[in-house]
Amino acid sequence: MQEVSTYYPPSAPTPNSAPVSTKSNVDQLHNSESRQFTYKELVKYTNKFERSIGQGGFGLVYYGHLEDNTEVAIKMRSESSSHGLDEFLAEVNSLTKVHHRNLVSLVGYCWEKDHLALVYEYMSRGSLCDQLRGKNDVGETLSWRTRVRIVLESAQGLDYLHKGCSLPIIHRDVKSNNILLDENLRAKIADFGLCKTYLSDTQDHISTIAAGSAGYMDPEYYHTGWLAESSDVYSFGVVLLEVATGEPPILPGHGHIVQRVKQKISSGNVSLVADAKMGGAYDVNSMWKLVDTAMACTTDAAIQRPPMSVVVAQLKESLALEESRGDNSVTGSFTSTTGAPMSTFGPLAR
Known part of the structure; x- marks a missing residue:
C-alpha cells in the first residue's frame, strides 16, 4: 500500500485566492449542488x-x-x-x-x-476500450448487439450535450477510454475536463487551441483551431470504427483506422472490417449501417458530417437490424438477413 x-500535487490556489479569470467558475462551484469532500x-x-x-x-x-x-x-x-x-x-x-x-x-x-x-x-465494468481490447482481465468478447447498443447509448449522451442543454457543450475528448460501462454494460460518457460551451446560440464554432487525444482528433479542428460539434462527431466516428474492428485508432506501421477501413470496404466485403473475435456473428446490414455511419462521421470536411441526432437514428436502425437477426440466418461473414450474397452489400449512399 x-x-x-x-x-x-502542486499547490492549487484556494477558492478565495483563485485568479480573476476563474472567479465566475468558483462562484458556480459554490452555488452547485455537488457535495464538497x-x-x-x-x-x-x-x-x-x-x-x-x-x-x-x-x-x-x-x-x-x-x-x-x-x-x-x-x-x-x-x-x-x-x-x-x-x-x-x-x-x-x-x-x-x-x-x-x-x-x-x-x-x-x-x-x-x-x-x-x-x-x-462507480462504473464497475471499466471503459469500452478495456472491453474491446481485453484489459482488466476482461475474459469475454462483446457481442455485436452489445457493441451497437453501447455506442447508441453513447451517441444519445453526446446528442444531449450538443442539443439538449441550454447552451451546447462540446466534449472535446470523445474516445473509447471515456465511455464507461456499469455492471449491466450500460454506457455513460465521462471526463469533461476539456469541454467547451458555446457562449451564445448564434455561434457555429469556437476558436481555441486544439486539444484532445491522438487518433481521435478532428483534422480540421487540429489545423484551424475551429472547434464545433462536428469535432465530437469525428471523434465518435473513430469510436464506431473501433467497435466494428476491435482495433485501436492508430496501429504502428499500418496508419490511421479511417484509412485502414477505407481500404477494406473498397472490396465490398465487410467481413474484412469486422472484428474477427466475433466469429462472424452479426447481421451484415447492421454492420454496414454502422461502418457507413462511421465513415460519414470521419469525412475530412466538417460540414459534410452528420449531426449527432442523425447518428443516433442510424445506430437505432443498426441495432434493430441486429436484433431481428433470426436463428435461421447465416452468420454475417457470409450472408445478410435477407439471404443475399454478401458481395452485393457495400456502403450506403450518403
Whole structure:
C-alpha cells in the first residue's frame, strides 16, 4: 500500500485566492449542488487510496465507498498532471449542469489546499476500450448487439450535450477510454475536463487551441483551431470504427483506422472490417449501417458530417437490424438477413 503523502500535487490556489479569470467558475462551484469532500474523508473512503482502478490525464482513479456504502470512483489530481484548476472547474461545473442517463454522474469534489479531486459514480465494468481490447482481465468478447447498443447509448449522451442543454457543450475528448460501462454494460460518457460551451446560440464554432487525444482528433479542428460539434462527431466516428474492428485508432506501421477501413470496404466485403473475435456473428446490414455511419462521421470536411441526432437514428436502425437477426440466418461473414450474397452489400449512399 502506498503512503497517502505521495498524493500531494502542486499547490492549487484556494477558492478565495483563485485568479480573476476563474472567479465566475468558483462562484458556480459554490452555488452547485455537488457535495464538497474533505481530503480526510477521501483518505477514509478509499482506505488510504488502497485500490487504483485507472488513470487519466487528471491523475489516478481510486475505488471508494461512502458512509452509506455507495460505490464511487475518485480521481485525484497527480503531480504530473497536465490538467490544472481550469480543467477541474470546467469538469465540475459542466457536470453540475447536465443530467442524462448516458452521462456519468458527479457525486462531488475536493478542493482543499494542495488537493484537487473529483468523485463520480462507480462504473464497475471499466471503459469500452478495456472491453474491446481485453484489459482488466476482461475474459469475454462483446457481442455485436452489445457493441451497437453501447455506442447508441453513447451517441444519445453526446446528442444531449450538443442539443439538449441550454447552451451546447462540446466534449472535446470523445474516445473509447471515456465511455464507461456499469455492471449491466450500460454506457455513460465521462471526463469533461476539456469541454467547451458555446457562449451564445448564434455561434457555429469556437476558436481555441486544439486539444484532445491522438487518433481521435478532428483534422480540421487540429489545423484551424475551429472547434464545433462536428469535432465530437469525428471523434465518435473513430469510436464506431473501433467497435466494428476491435482495433485501436492508430496501429504502428499500418496508419490511421479511417484509412485502414477505407481500404477494406473498397472490396465490398465487410467481413474484412469486422472484428474477427466475433466469429462472424452479426447481421451484415447492421454492420454496414454502422461502418457507413462511421465513415460519414470521419469525412475530412466538417460540414459534410452528420449531426449527432442523425447518428443516433442510424445506430437505432443498426441495432434493430441486429436484433431481428433470426436463428435461421447465416452468420454475417457470409450472408445478410435477407439471404443475399454478401458481395452485393457495400456502403450506403450518403
